[in-house]
Every structure is written in C-alpha cells, then in structure tokens.
Amino acid sequence: MIISTERGARPNEFRFERPSVIGREFCPFCPGHEELTPPEIMAYRQGGSAPNAPGWDVRVVPNKYPALHVEGDMGREGVGLYDRMNGVGAHEVIIETPDHKDMLADLPVKRLEDILWAYRDRMVDLKRDVRFRYILVFKNHGAAAGATLEHTHSQLIALPIIPTSVLTEIEGCRAHYQQKERCIYCDIVRQEVSDQERVVAENPEFICVTPFAPRFPFEMWILPKRHAAYFEESQKTQFEMLAPILSESLRRMNRTLRSPAYNFILHTSPLHEKTGEYYHWHIELIPKLTQVAGFEWGTGFYINPVTPEEAAKFLREAEL
Amino acid sequence: MIISTERGARPNEFRFERPSVIGREFCPFCPGHEELTPPEIMAYRQGGSAPNAPGWDVRVVPNKYPALHVEGDMGREGVGLYDRMNGVGAHEVIIETPDHKDMLADLPVKRLEDILWAYRDRMVDLKRDVRFRYILVFKNHGAAAGATLEHTHSQLIALPIIPTSVLTEIEGCRAHYQQKERCIYCDIVRQEVSDQERVVAENPEFICVTPFAPRFPFEMWILPKRHAAYFEESQKTQFEMLAPILSESLRRMNRTLRSPAYNFILHTSPLHEKTGEYYHWHIELIPKLTQVAGFEWGTGFYINPVTPEEAAKFLREAEL
Numbered sequence: 134m135i136i137s138t139e140r141g142a143r144p145n146e147f148r149f150e151r152p153s154v155i156g157r158e159f160c161p162f163c164p165g166h167e168e169l170t171p172p173e174i175m176a177y178r179q180g181g182s183a184p185n186a187p188g189w190d191v192r193v194v195p196n197k198y199p200a201l202h203v204e205g206d207m208g209r210e211g212v213g214l215y216d217r218m219n220g221v222g223a224h225e226v227i228i229e230t231p232d233h234k235d236m237l238a239d240l241p242v243k244r245l246e247d248i249l250w251a252y253r254d255r256m257v258d259l260k261r262d263v264r265f266r267y268i269l270v271f272k273n274h275g276a277a278a279g280a281t282l283e284h285t286h287s288q289l290i291a292l293p294i295i296p297t298s299v300l301t302e303i304e305g306c307r308a309h310y311q312q313k314e315r316c317i318y319c320d321i322v323r324q325e326v327s328d329q330e331r332v333v334a335e336n337p338e339f340i341c342v343t344p345f346a347p348r349f350p351f352e353m354w355i356l357p358k359r360h361a362a363y364f365e366e367s368q369k370t371q372f373e374m375l376a377p378i379l380s381e382s383l384r385r386m387n388r389t390l391r392s393p394a395y396n397f398i399l400h401t402s403p404l405h406e407k408t409g410e411y412y413h414w415h416i417e418l419i420p421k422l423t424q425v426a427g428f429e430w431g432t433g434f435y436i437n438p439v440t441p442e443e444a445a446k447f448l449r450e451a452e453l
Numbered sequence: 454m455i456i457s458t459e460r461g462a463r464p465n466e467f468r469f470e471r472p473s474v475i476g477r478e479f480c481p482f483c484p485g486h487e488e489l490t491p492p493e494i495m496a497y498r499q500g501g502s503a504p505n506a507p508g509w510d511v512r513v514v515p516n517k518y519p520a521l522h523v524e525g526d527m528g529r530e531g532v533g534l535y536d537r538m539n540g541v542g543a544h545e546v547i548i549e550t551p552d553h554k555d556m557l558a559d560l561p562v563k564r565l566e567d568i569l570w571a572y573r574d575r576m577v578d579l580k581r582d583v584r585f586r587y588i589l590v591f592k593n594h595g596a597a598a599g600a601t602l603e604h605t606h607s608q609l610i611a612l613p614i615i616p617t618s619v620l621t622e623i624e625g626c627r628a629h630y631q632q633k634e635r636c637i638y639c640d641i642v643r644q645e646v647s648d649q650e651r652v653v654a655e656n657p658e659f660i661c662v663t664p665f666a667p668r669f670p671f672e673m674w675i676l677p678k679r680h681a682a683y684f685e686e687s688q689k690t691q692f693e694m695l696a697p698i699l700s701e702s703l704r705r706m707n708r709t710l711r712s713p714a715y716n717f718i719l720h721t722s723p724l725h726e727k728t729g730e731y732y733h734w735h736i737e738l739i740p741k742l743t744q745v746a747g748f749e750w751g752t753g754f755y756i757n758p759v760t761p762e763e764a765a766k767f768l769r770e771a772e773l
Contacts, residue, residue: 135756138763200748200756213644214637215665271747279746290748298753317534324533345535398751417750425745426599427591428520428610430737431718433618436455436520443458 135220137200155282161197162228162284170194174225175254177247190244191251192228193289199224200290207264207293223259223291227251227270233284236392237274238383246376248287252399253372255289256365260404265291267299267403270364275394278421295403302400303412310411318413319360321345326358331441333448334381338374341382343441343448349423350439351390351448353382355416364401364414379416381453386420388451394421455540457520475602481517482548482604490514494545495574497567510564511571512548513609519544520610527584527613543579543611547571547590553604556712557594558703566696568607572719573692575609576685580724585611587619587723590684595714598741615723622720623732630731638733639680641665646678651761653768654701658694661702663761663768669743670759671710671768673702675736684721684734699736701773706740708771714741 161169164187173185174193182188201222208219229237229248237245252270259268272287273279309317325331325342333353334341341355355378357371367375386395401414429435481489484507493505494513502508521542528539549557549568557565572590579588592607593599629637645651645662653673654661661675675698677691706715721734749755
C-alpha cells in the first residue's frame with residue numbers, strides 16, 4: 134500500500150464517490166497550457182517546435198501529484214512489527230493528443246502507434262535506472278474508471294519492487310513452463326485461434342480475446358501471437374500491427390457498450406528478470422461496468438454475469 | 454472467477470455504471486412482501502408469528518439471483534487448457550431489520566447483536582455440509598459499494614473452495630507463526646493498544662483500528678483482543694461486546710465521512726482447517742470513497758491519500 138498525501142485532502146473531500154473531472158477550460162493537457170504541468174520529459178513534435186510549447190502530437194510530463202518520487206533512496210525501516218519504505222519511483226503522464234475532444238479509440242491508427250512508441254521510449258529510458266524493477270503502463274478512461282482529467286492520457290509508474298499481482302502471474306507462468314516447457318500464453322493463443330469462440334479481433338501478429346475466466350464482463354486481452362516477454366523489445370512491424378487491433382478492440386467495446394469508462398493495463402515482464410522463456414506480455418482491457426463489492430474484496434474471486442463466449446460474439450458483431 | 458448468468462443480461466443493460474436501486478415500493482425485504490423472496494431459511498420472530506409472514510426482527514432467505522447453487526456436485530472438468538467446475542455453494546441474504554428506512558449503524562445495539570447471532574447460526578448450520586470449505590459474510594451498503602437493494606441487509610456465501618485471498622492471508626499468518634510461535638494479529642493488537650495512534654474505538658474484548666498499511670482511506674479493522682480463529686465459536690459475552698464496537702465504528706465513519714457507501718467483510722478461518730493457533734478472525738470495514746483504477750488492477754498495490762494515523766484521529770474525534 135502506498136500512502137500519498139500530496140493533495141492534502143481533508144475528510145470532507147472524500148465524501149464524493151466520484152472525483153470531479155477537470156474539463157477543457159482549466160485543462161493542463163491542452164496546447165497553450167503547457168506551463169500548468171511540470172516541464173516535459175519528452176514529446177513527439179512537428180518540425181522544430183520548442184519544448185513546453187504547442188506543436189506536439191504526444192507529450193510526456195511528470196505527474197503533478199505523483200504517487201511516488203524519483204529522488205531519494207528507499208529508506209527501508211521497521212516500525213515495531215511493521216515495515217516501511219519511501220515511495221521511490223517515477224510517475225509520468227502520457228498526453229495522447231493535443232486535442233481535448235479526441236478519444237483514443239477514434240484517433241487515426243498511425244497516431245495510436247506513436248503513443249505505443251512513447252510508452253516504449255519511456256520504458257527504455259527508465260530501465261537504465263537500476264533502482265526500478267517494474268514499469269507499469271496503464272490508462273484510466275472516464276471518471277468511473279478513476280480518471281480525474283477528461284483530456285485523454287495514459288500513465289506510467291516505475292516501481293522499486295515487483296508488484297504482488299505481477300509476481301503471482303509470473304509464478305503461474307513459471308509453474309506451467311516447468312511442467313511443460315511451454316509458455317502458458319502461447320498455449321492460450323493456440324487454443325483461442327483454434328476454438329475461435331472467444332476471439333474478438335485478429336491480425337497476423339496479434340489476437341484480441343475474451344479470456345476463458347474473465348473477472349469482468351466484456352474483459353478483453355490483446356496478446357502477441359509470437360512469444361515475447363518484453364513489450365519494449367517489440368519490433369517496429371509489431372507496433373504497426375498492435376495499433377490497429379487496439380483501436381479496433383476499443384471501437385468494438387465502445388459500439389457494444391456505448392463508450393463505457395474503462396481501464397487498460399500493459400502486463401510486461403519485470404526489468405532485469407530472466408522471464409524471457411515463460412512470460413508473455415499482453416494488454417488487459419477492462420470496461421468499467423460493475424462495482425467491485427464485498428464478495429470480491431473478501432475472496433479475490435469475481436462474479437461475472439456474462440460468459441466470455443457471449444461477450445466475444447457481441448463484440449465481434451458490433452458494426453464499426 | 455464465477456460466471457452467473459441468472460439475470461440474463463444483454464449488453465445494453467451494462468451501460469450503466471451504477472445498478473438501479475430498488476426502493477421501498479417494490480422492496481422484497483419489507484414485511485408483507487415475504488412472498489417476493491424464496492421461502493425463509495430462518496428468522497428471529499416475535500412470539501408465535503408464522504414463517505414467511507410479518508412479525509420477524511431478522512430474516513434469512515436464499516438469494517433470488519444466487520451466484521452459486523446448493524444443488525449438484527462440483528463437476529470438475531478440463532476444457533482444453535482450462536479448468537471448469539460447477540458453481541456449487543449457498544448464497545443467502547440476511548435481512549437485518551423489517552423497517553425499510555433503518556440503517557445498520559442506527560439500530561439499537563441489542564438488535565445489531567441479533568444480526569451477529571444470525572450470521573453465527575447460519576455458519577454453524579452450513580458448516581455441516583461437508584462440501585463447503587469457506588463461509589464468507591459481507592455487507593454492501595449503498596449503490597457505489599455494490600448494493601442493488603436499498604433495504605439494509607448482509608450476505609452470506611458458502612464456497613466449495615477456499616478463496617485465493619483468504620489462502621494468501623492464512624499463508625502469511627502461518628509464516629509468522631512458524632517463525633515466532635505467535636499469532637500475527639495478536640501481535641498487531643498488542644502494538645496498536647500500546648501505540649494508540651491508530652485506535653478508533655476499544656472495549657474490554659475488541660479494538661477497532663485503522664491498519665498500518667490501509668489499502669483504502671479510512672479503512673478500519675475490528676479485532677477480538679483475545680486470540681480466536683473462528684467467528685462462529687465466539688462466546689455470548691463476545692457478541693455482546695462486538696455489537697457496540699461495530700455500531701460505534703459505523704457511526705464514527707458516518708459522522709466523519711457523511712454516511713458513505715461501504716463494505717464490510719468478516720474474515721474468519723476456513724472450515725475444517727487447523728488454523729486455530731495462527732489465524733485470528735476480524736472484520737474489515739471499507740468506506741467506498743475512491744475508485745479502484747488501472748494502477749491497482751495492474752499491481753495489486755493501492756494508493757491511499759490519507760495516513761492511517763490521520764484517519765484514526767478524525768474518526769476518534771467525531772462527535773457521536
């Protein structure tokens with residue numbers, strides 16, 4: 134658990150179940166408002182425009198209210214029975230487009246590809262900091278999915294420890310590999326390509342499926358068909374194929390579910406770990422349709438009212 | 454993951470992020486509407502009133518749209534790479550009061566105690582079914598916390614497997630016990646009683662604290678001070694002490710956070726497991742104030758904007 138008191142909230146600010154969303158007028162992500170964010174880390178710019186000024190297509194800035202801080206050491210200490218460490222890490226925002234009204238799903242595929250390159254470039258850069266052991270890229274779209282700013286953006290967090298849920302996933306993959314000498318995600322891709330029942334979209338390099346045991350209704354996974362542990366080591370031709378299937382998956386979701394709030398999460402291998410043979414990067418896309426409640430908190434199990442086969446059928450049949 | 458398609462939903466029913474809440478007029482939990490629920494399993498009734506008729510204080514019924522079914526065997530099978538089993542289990546609703554407008558926090562303590570006895574009586578009864586390995590009792594209050602009915606109620610689910618999150622918790626307790634021959638929750642109780650910083654309420658048998666590493670702002674744990682693994686084996690005097698501290702904790706939460714939606718979850722030992730020495734039952738109370746978003750789904754870590762010491766201070770100082 135990470136305690137981040139940057140915003141200095143008082144209890145009465147917590148009463149509201151939904152964060153208030155910042156709209157266009159005070160949007161720190163719109164061109165001309167560059168001074169409202171910390172100085173940019175990188176940007177893809179049209180020829181010759183100056184940093185921290187308009188003229189960019191994708192812009193990466195530090196999060197103004199970071200959950201973690203780049204400076205300092207980890208300061209691990211015991212507090213009686215408990216353990217504490219400093220929140221060392223990087224927390225960055227990838228502003229996906231200069232236009233406040235754009236939605237990621239509706240961007241031209243070529244611009245979606247640029248956003249994927251921005252993820253990759255930041256990962257390659259942050260990987261050089263030896264303190265970091267995991268880089269998480271994710272997107273919250275819509276207030277119900279935790280977005281506090283309307284202007285479409287993704288986030289990147291570099292962490293000094295491997296998250297528990299990543300460890301659990303990797304341990305599962307390792308166990309399968311030790312038994313069978315095959316990557317479990319490669320096995321999943323083979324079975325889904327063969328069954329076709331849960332396939333939402335497919336191209337030569339990627340497949341989008343509703344997983345066999347989805348936690349959430351209309352949950353989707355986008356997997357590279359060829360084995361690959363590290364997102365940031367993808368070939369150029371793979372990014373060219375990932376952008377259109379991500380775009381298509383988002384548009385099928387939007388058409389089927391009337392543009393819901395959603396999260397997507399890039400699951401990639403931890404840094405400096407030898408997971409190359411048994412881990413397989415992928416994207417998990419979760420429309421925010423249901424409330425996680427007492428049962429889920431108490432068990433770690435999820436009750437899903439839609440079968441993945443039904444969900445895939447609805448998504449496949451959506452008219453784009 | 455549990456797939457439950459009882460309600461036969463179509464995609465357009467998923468568009469709404471909040472379930473529509475059933476109010477008083479069509480409330481199946483109000484006296485006089487007993488025929489709107491399946492026949493009752495048990496009820497605490499005033500002298501001589503008939504089953505499935507008015508005259509009850511607490512009434513337990515099967516969930517009309519159960520996530521799991523009591524009948525049948527588990528039917529474990531492989532589906533290619535995947536595993537599948539039938540959703541065998543019991544799913545019951547504890548209707549906490551006949552009065553539609555009552556809130557659990559505002560009930561007289563004596564009536565809260567009766568509700569705890571109802572949990573216990575159902576657990577003792579279900580424990581006799583050898584298929585069940587875990588019984589989860591939880592409460593969702595308010596639409597944001599997953600409640601679909603306004604009339605205050607709790608739920609009980611008996612499961613044929615031990616939930617993953619329970620297993621993880623128990624493994625942690627076992628590791629601590631193997632190293633130190635002490636229950637970790639007993640250690641927590643001792644440290645919290647001594648520190649006082651995170652104490653919200655206390656009586657001779659129980660303590661309510663904000664945990665050292667809370668996932669959520671204003672999360673609270675209610676723990677018996679004396680070691681006890683099984684909720685259902687509590688002494689009568691303990692229920693007499695649990696009811697007032699649960700009531701006080703709920704009222705402090707309501708006063709501090711203006712009656713938020715919330716979940717509470719009873720964490721108790723799995724059935725037929727020898728966890729008596731190292732597991733310690735407790736209640737986790739989670740006000741629903743923040744959205745779980747991409748970061749949490751991607752890591753299993755939680756970002757909390759309030760320290761537990763601040764939260765405990767606000768809760769302690771609330772005027773009741």
